[in-house]
Amino acid sequence: MSVIIRKSLLELIFSGAFMKRWNDKLRPMELVEVDKQGHKMIVAWLLFLLNSHDLDVARKRALGEAIIEGGIYDYLFRLVITDIKPPVFYRIKENPEDYKTLSKWVLDQLRPRIMPLGEEFMEGMNEYLMQPEDKGLARRILKAAHLYASYSEFKLLKSINTMDHELIEIEESFISRLESLRDLEGVSALLNEDSNVLGGFARMCGRLRFQKRWSQTPRVPETSVLGHMFIVATYSWFFSMEVGACRARRQNNFFCGLFHDLPELLTRDIISPVKGASQEIGDLIHEYENRELLRVVLTPLKDGGYTDIAARLEYLLGLEVGSEFKATVVHNGIIKEASDRQLAGEYNQDSLDPKDGPLLKVADSLAAYIEAHTALKNGISSDQLHHALYRIQQNYNKKPVIAGVQVSALLADFG
Template sequence: MYTIIRKSLLELVFSGSFMKRWNDKLRPMELVEVDKQGHKMITAWLLFMLSSRNLSLDERLRLGDEIVEGGLFDYFYRLVITDIKPPVFYQIKANPADYRKLTSWVLDQLRPRVTPLGEETWERMTKHLMNPVDGTPARRILLAAHLFASYSEFKLLKTLNRADDEMAEIEKSFVDRLRGLEDLPGVTDLLAGNESVLGRFAGMCGHLRFQKRWSQTPRIPETSVLGHVFVVAAFAWFFSLEVGACRARRQNNFFSGLFHDLPELLTRDIISPVKLSAPEIADLIKAYENRELQRLVMDPLRTNGLADVAGRLGYYLGQETGSEFTAAVIENGRARVTSSTELSRDCNRDELDPKDGELLKMCDKLAAFIEAYTALRTGITSDQLTQACWRIRQQFHEDPVVAGVHIGALLADFA
């Protein structure tokens, strides 16, 4: 079976690493679109967890699909209209005729890259973008997450732009619009910031943008851990669609991708040669990560009415199964290790709450490959980047099919 995913779609997702944000303001660091999207979708997951507590399985899965797809569709749209400032875009959106003209043009630009995902996905994307009704639960969650992630960026540059007359108005707009969504569970906590455990955790996740990947290797573009996890999550979603994953499985794959590097909040992005230098070193790092994760993240969540959030994070991070890259299902309330073969053959059912391991690991390596490949294509010559591309190509040359995905054929497109 040959993959339906193409190089052009993967590069479209990664292109947000080049897209600068707040580029008309003085900034303490470069803020890029893919980082903001990572923070937005982490926040959307938190709001989704709280809003779905009393829903049936089918209702929860339907809402989860709408949130993930809606977030990806909005991201694609944003990539195309990159040069339109928000105030101008909101004026265009207020005029239905103008908005439809702009959106038709955007869809024309996206069609060649997105249609390989299938006609049904394309139809859902067209419907989502052409009919921006903000009143649905999924759209309201995505709007709140978008506002919180953007407001978090604003706070980073606020003190550097005190002489800018726009700043007070921009901040008021963020706060007023978030307060207008306070009927959504969790939004009040987001506004409370560090005074709330949920707000503190959401803000902490945003700090992953400060941690640069490949920190010892010059690259263009530089990428952060926050942007990387979003890219991995998006890849996991696309490949889950390709292999026919059930709704629970594809959502678990997306959110596992989004959180798979969460421990790096506590340890930084430790390069693979250090992690793999000796088994004792790897074990030491893992033990430290688990201890600090419990102390700084899990325990505060559990003791403040968010045990379900902590439990779900634990499942994504493989705390019961030993690794975030282990395939698993939930049986009798406990996580059980399984194999990719069993997962696809016998466990691809919503009620088993399955998540992939090999597929997620493959997406992690594919994202690293694209980071290195793109840097080389932009003219950065480096032994580390060249060797990384070669190692990943070799691995998938020897084992070209991973979790039902023909990754070897896909990498062959990257000449």
């Protein structure tokens, strides 16, 4: 069965923006599932790079794919079991038969909306959920990333929940479970984030949950830059499946989506009309972003001994070619631009490390479209939201197919 991305699947992925976390605790701000997943997958990427140095290329590609797919499976699972408190869920997980029953029910709930991804995806998710105690490297990396991201949230609300009897037990559980994963390279740095550049970078990325998109436009739900990056990454993965991207290209597209708005740590979320007001303003913002990215993120990582991570971020963010939205390959060690036709043809091979900039832009635009469309559907009407929908529709009416994705037809499904 071929993969065909549908409106219902895109809306399912977006629905994590509604899903409240820690909703039995006093919170300084709303903490939502899609933000946590974004933070988790950023940390999983860091641990993936650090723990794959000694792997050959094929095994490294397989590990990257297992981490991304496992992260998406986990997210889809959590969208369905949202109301089960962690202690209750862990008790269910202790009983294999109960856990299999719950997993089968979750798959039945998801099946109508994820069937467009094909039988292979369904079988992969079924196998993943039915073997919860797999001790493989991908699972352990995802577990460590999950614990770190959840612990980061816990520390945000710890100081205002001093009266809560569960607090000490929850923190001890986070620390002991992370300690059990110290053999993974990078986990010690995460546990000592105040004195380590890697831990500092992971914590810095988590701050993107504080930055709200469309900050001058009321919306329901509000979305953060961190959650948006995860949504774009997931959309990029699905579209990569749809267009038959090779393994390296799929992974690059996912991780590029996961970091494409990283510069907004340094500039905040500057809306498109401001960036596009003139060529000079756009160039000025881009220059400032790159300078601050080098000063605050890339140089500290390099000075701290994480040159591979810094180099990979530079490639994903398209610093060599001027934009993350340009298609690139690495040919004989040199990064160069490519066309959609080349990526779909002779450049669609792992050895060239291809990355789909235009496909990423499609995913980014669709995520913005769904944010605006959902807010309007929920009764929040504003000129900015209507204008955003109109602008995106007009852009893709002029060029309905981008990077092999039938964007205009997909937008038509939203009415």
